[in-house]
Amino acid sequence: MNAGALLLNLGLSFLGLGALCLSLARHHGAVLRSSPRPARVLALRAAGWSLIGLSLAAAIRLEGGSFGPVQWLGSLVGAGLVLIAALSYRPRALPWMLLLAAAASLAAPALAMSRPAF
Amino acid sequence: MRNGLRQSMAWLHTWSGLVVGWVLFAVFLTGTASYYKPEISRWMQPELRREASLGPDVLARAADLAVAHLQAHAAGARTWFITLPQPDRPLLELFWRTRPGTPPGRAVLDPRTGEPAALRETKGGEFLYRFHFELNLPPLWGRWIVGGCAMIMLVALVSGVVTHRRIFADFFTLRRDKSAQRGWLDAHNVTGVLALPFHLMITYTGVVTLALMYMPWGVTAAYRGDAQAYFAETGQITQPRPPAGRPGTLAPVGPMVRQAAATIPGPLERLTVANPRDANATVVAVFEEPHGLSHEHPQVAFDGATGAVVEVRQGGLRPAAKTFTTMVGLHEAHFAGAALRVLFFLCGLMGTAMVATGLVLWTVARLPRSGQAPGPGWRLVHGLNVGTVAGLPAAVAAYFLANRLLPPDLAGRAEWEVWAFFSTWLATTLAAFLPPPRQAWSGALVLAAALYLAVPVADVLTAAAAWDDPAWFLGFDAAIIALAACLAIIARKVARYEAPRRARRDAAGRPAPGAPPAAPEPALHAAPGPRGEGADARLGRA
Numbered sequence: 001m002n003a004g005a006l007l008l009n010l011g012l013s014f015l016g017l018g019a020l021c022l023s024l025a026r027h028h029g030a031v032l033r034s035s036p037r038p039a040r041v042l043a044l045r046a047a048g049w050s051l052i053g054l055s056l057a058a059a060i061r062l063e064g065g066s067f068g069p070v071q072w073l074g075s076l077v078g079a080g081l082v083l084i085a086a087l088s089y090r091p092r093a094l095p096w097m098l099l100l101a102a103a104a105s106l107a108a109p110a111l112a113m114s115r116p117a118f
Numbered sequence: 119m120r121n122g123l124r125q126s127m128a129w130l131h132t133w134s135g136l137v138v139g140w141v142l143f144a145v146f147l148t149g150t151a152s153y154y155k156p157e158i159s160r161w162m163q164p165e166l167r168r169e170a171s172l173g174p175d176v177l178a179r180a181a182d183l184a185v186a187h188l189q190a191h192a193a194g195a196r197t198w199f200i201t202l203p204q205p206d207r208p209l210l211e212l213f214w215r216t217r218p219g220t221p222p223g224r225a226v227l228d229p230r231t232g233e234p235a236a237l238r239e240t241k242g243g244e245f246l247y248r249f250h251f252e253l254n255l256p257p258l259w260g261r262w263i264v265g266g267c268a269m270i271m272l273v274a275l276v277s278g279v280v281t282h283r284r285i286f287a288d289f290f291t292l293r294r295d296k297s298a299q300r301g302w303l304d305a306h307n308v309t310g311v312l313a314l315p316f317h318l319m320i321t322y323t324g325v326v327t328l329a330l331m332y333m334p335w336g337v338t339a340a341y342r343g344d345a346q347a348y349f350a351e352t353g354q355i356t357q358p359r360p361p362a363g364r365p366g367t368l369a370p371v372g373p374m375v376r377q378a379a380a381t382i383p384g385p386l387e388r389l390t391v392a393n394p395r396d397a398n399a400t401v402v403a404v405f406e407e408p409h410g411l412s413h414e415h416p417q418v419a420f421d422g423a424t425g426a427v428v429e430v431r432q433g434g435l436r437p438a439a440k441t442f443t444t445m446v447g448l449h450e451a452h453f454a455g456a457a458l459r460v461l462f463f464l465c466g467l468m469g470t471a472m473v474a475t476g477l478v479l480w481t482v483a484r485l486p487r488s489g490q491a492p493g494p495g496w497r498l499v500h501g502l503n504v505g506t507v508a509g510l511p512a513a514v515a516a517y518f519l520a521n522r523l524l525p526p527d528l529a530g531r532a533e534w535e536v537w538a539f540f541s542t543w544l545a546t547t548l549a550a551f552l553p554p555p556r557q558a559w560s561g562a563l564v565l566a567a568a569l570y571l572a573v574p575v576a577d578v579l580t581a582a583a584a585w586d587d588p589a590w591f592l593g594f595d596a597a598i599i600a601l602a603a604c605l606a607i608i609a610r611k612v613a614r615y616e617a618p619r620r621a622r623r624d625a626a627g628r629p630a631p632g633a634p635p636a637a638p639e640p641a642l643h644a645a646p647g648p649r650g651e652g653a654d655a656r657l658g659r660a
Contacts, residue, residue, distance in 0.1 A: 006457050006458065017290075020290075021289070021290040024290070027291075066410065066411045067453070070448070070458070071461075073315050074458055074461035074462065074465070077312055077313045077315075077316060077461065077465055077468070078460075078461050080290075081312065081468070083290065084290055084292055084308055087290055088293075088294055
């Protein structure tokens with residue numbers, strides 16, 4: 001197992017799910033105190049699904065065709081759990097957590113490349 | 119559309135889930151704990167000293183000692199199973215079967231001396247693992263019950279997905295400011311939907327693991343019921359060799375172990391010796407699974423009388439067999455490294471929580487109106503809910519606690535630990551019927567939290583001198599304390615919960631804060647919502 005690959009998957013999953021959740025009026029309101037315009041809803045959904053797809057591609061690339069999808073699904077569940085907990089207890093903290101996830105996703109490839117993947 | 123597909127599915131989901139819910143909770147909880155089976159077993163035998171590495175010579179010598187012990191104590195047995203020492207478990211574990219109907223024999227030896235190992239007797243993580251699919255019943259009964267429940271679980275999963283029509287819109291929603299019923303439904307949906315791929319995978323592969331037992335007709339028709347022949351032809355085991363019926367002498371196994379280790383790279387895990395006193399004796403060396411999703415052990419078979427290699431089995435499975443072994447591998451997740459294992463463990467916890475929230479939701483959605491006594495059906499479900507959801511975790515804690523508190527040389531010690539598990543479970547369940555519902559919940563949860571808190575205390579007081587790696591044992595104890603803290607927080611939430619203002623309809627009938635609640639106190643102060651939310655919320659509507 002490659003810690004960098006897992007961190008990358010967790011970061012991308014969190015960003016992707018976060019974008020999808022902000023595309024829903026209820027959560028957009030709770031986090032940003034406004035309702036999203038239709039154009040923004042579309043952009044957030046496109047970004048969310050793309051990030052989740054990117055996460056799958058990265059997992060397959062770094063962990064191979066059999067472990068990749070398993071790790072991808074696992075990281076989606078883990079990231080989703082954190083996201084839902086944040087949404088119901090500290091919705092205002094979500095933007096900061098998304099920034100953190102973005103930083104982790106950017107830093108992770110360096111970590112992933114420094115050690116050979118299986 | 120009244121009485122349409124969704125309503126039928128909601129009915130099916132509610133009742134199929136309730137009927138098997140208690141068994142499923144136990145299966146999920148002990149199965150989730152089994153992801154850490156080796157760690158639990160290690161913690162439960164603190165006297166065990168680990169080794170840095172074990173070369174083929176050490177293994178060969180240990181195997182010879184094991185065979186000497188078995189020749190002396192299990193000469194008449196049909197099959198010997200010898201688990202060879204591993205660096206993190208340097209023990210010789212022997213198991214033998216004599217004939218159907220007689221109980222199998224067991225021994226645990228020190229691999230250097232061949233003498234019985236000086237360790238406390240315990241079933242360790244193996245008990246939780248076997249309970250997960252056998253419920254501590256006779257294996258056949260337990261596997262049939264668990265399998266039946268798992269099949270009904272698949273029904274509940276599919277009907278649940280059909281019932282829940284706002285999967286995407288409610289995907290991230292966990293409302294804590296609405297009625298209690300709404301909150302429990304959200305929690306049930308979130309734990310169910312977020313980890314749905316895991317739930318489907320784990321339930322389906324769980325049934326597939328024992329599919330041959332549930333659906334034996336293919337093997338009956340094609341192999342005249344001989345499952346061994348089927349396994350051999352699909353390449354999962356080496357070809358069975360029937361006994362010759364003449365007595366023979368087993369050649370020394372040490373050289374076989376050395377040759378097997380030279381044939382296949384990777385750690386050698388165990389030896390199986392079939393018909394040890396027959397001229398046609400067979401010794402099979404079984405290796406650990408290579409890194410991969412699929413659950414398949416490389417094997418080398420030897421002629422027991424001559425010591426010559428008769429078969430080497432490594433990979434090369436055909437697609438159908440490969441599908442089967444991959445499903446078993448996915449279920450067991452032996453391939454997962456530390457981080458991925460945490461994710462599997464989290465998924466398992468979410469499955470456990472999904473079952474628990476479903477069970478609680480049944481009672482919350484059917485709370486008797488204020489001032490009315492709950493009916494016998496409600497009381498039964500409530501009592502079993504408390505006894506299972508809070509009582510089973512308490513029982514696991516009692517199992518750990520008994521491991522530390524029982525005298526190390528007590529006769530039948532392993533059985534006493536299991537007795538502690540079941541008596542705690544039974545006592546909690548019976549006690550859950552006595553107090554008013556809310557006190558029953560908080561009382562049972564406080565008991566579970568207290569038992570978990572007592573585990574690390576007992577560990578430090580009785581076993582600290584034996585620890586070979588204090589940091590590791592303290593880490594395990596820290597995880598137990600975290601569990602205790604979670605249970606304590608839940609107990610506190612249950613005790614202090616007050617329904618949000620808008621969900622209260624009958625505040626007049628409620629006792630003043632601080633006063634003991636009246637006898638038919640609703641479990642969580644949740645009256646059906648003002649808009650007849652009961653039926654709608656049960657169907658997953660907003």
